[in-house]
Amino acid sequence: MESAQNRLQAVSRLPWIWAFLAAFLVWLATIIFTQGQGSAQILSAALSFATFSVIVGIGQMYVITLGPGNVDLSIPATMTFAGAVSMKIMDTQDAMVLPGLVIALGCGAAVGTFNFGLIRALRIPPIIATLSSSFLVQSAAIAYGRGIKIKPPPMLAEFTTYRIAGVPLLAICVVGLAVLMGVVLHRTVYGRSVTAIGQNQRAAELAGISVGFIRFATYLLSAVLAGLCGYLLSGFSGGASLNMGAEYLLASIAVVVIGGTSVAGGFSNLPGLWGAALFMFLLVTMLNTFGLSAGFRLILTGVIIVGVITLAGGRKQS
């Protein structure tokens, strides 16, 4: 009895458990409303769409972990740019799927390097630097694509929408990516350096960590993941469009925060990203299913998100 209680306490101390719990409760409320109809399909759809938030969320989490003031606001523009360029170059040719991926990642790398150049060389705060570079990148995407919507190669479309017994293949891959990035964060010198810088940059510097290089690598990582996300999302939704990244600015930050990562940096939480991404999708689904008006839906979304963050944050301190 006592050990069960202890175990419960231990579980409740895991900061990511709250996001999963919230996702589960929202899902439960939805299927109670629909009387069980479509419960499995809702989860399947949630996994599909959460995948994209998680990809950009991982990059954003690394950046936020670097400490106060670090955030990447260029994610949506990078997604659009990488999606537009890779779709246009692949031009629906199956043989170009891999070169297209390389190009999308390359676009991300270019933006990441540029971001860090602004931050380092011009000493602009990251929030301003990434915001202004996002204007440039978005304009480049518009100039390059002019609203063009080219279909993805059939092979890429097939891969991004493929399901194994209702479970999206892409979601399985991204769970793998999350595990990998978790190992990188906790077990490698690079990952530990990111956390160390977030906890105390001066101490990290004195301990011999090359702060500049680690920060560069982290902004690069975030932009490359945004490029990957733009590429996959274009495949999933039948082409790149100019406003395809717009939703992922707030989403990338929200999944990080709701997932239990500290906004002040130095403490990150990877499993929470999945819980938070599922929660965000299921929350909108629940409110849509209830058929509430748009205004009420937005208010409830805000209230529930604040509630979950308070709950997760409050437990952490105690």
Add this chain to the structure above:
Amino acid sequence: MTTAKWITLAAGTALALAAALQPSVADTSGKKIALSNNYAGNSWRQAMLKSWTKNGDAAVKAGVVAAADAFTTAENQVTEQAAQIQNMILQGYDAIVINAASPDALNGAVKEACDAGITVVSFDGIVTEPCAWRIAVNFKQMGKEEVIYLAKNMPEGGNLLEIRGLAGVFVDDEISAGIHEGAKENPQFKIVGSVHGDWAQDVSQKAVAGILPSLPEIAAVVTQGGDGYGAAQAFKAAGRPTPLIIMGNRQDELKWWKEQKDANGYKTMSVSIAPGVSTLAFWVAQQVLDGAEVPKDLTVPFLRVDQHDLEEKLAGTEVGGVANVEYSLDEAKKVIMGK
């Protein structure tokens, strides 16, 4: 030479005589027109700007006006657009054509422009300031027309899924009101679900995929444009039969419709406002500068694509664009005269 002579003559004669002569002479060749646009980040706006530039450049070349410059704000913010309009006043434009970020929040800047003697013409995103001209679309009727089409082609009725636009925007409220009014008049249709797709196909796909499992069989999807293709993707991904989806004239939507039509005789219709309405706004501004009598409120017809002219309209729409109609001066004059 003739112009110079004319001016000398006019200066030498009484003002009254000059005023009496002027209406017969279309002299806007020295006038500068500017476009103040609040957003450029989707295919419709890109097509709108393209039409403006094409038409404006031709007009400048032909000597109809001196300049037809387009400016777009970066952030889709009211304050930014108000500042932009103030800059245009200072730069000495004779007319400002506006696609506004807000129907009333720009009224102060618009009034300033009017007071400075500048002609202000708003279109698509119109402004309520009385001194400005308004070129509007009857969005409510557009929504209603969708349900009327369904009633004609689906007499047995059924469940409808509604995809709305951006919450809180006037256009979204109007189209939705029209759809609901249509559904009320045709009670064989029942709106069983409503989501916001922000006129973007990926947002629509996500929203539809979320609500779809909880819905009964859907007979048709009523939309606002830019969202039909995303809805089709969501139905396909959920493994459900594709319902009749009303389209919104985007090339990807028309192309998808054509593919379905060829494969299984899929039937629907498509309706939206043509981005070339910017060219109509240009000519209205030019006509006002020319001294023509133009009513303050003009209505443009929406552009509809049906089963029989799908191929023709699709062929005339460039990849990634929107089905379009551009206005010539004569066509604009017809709209002004209410024909």
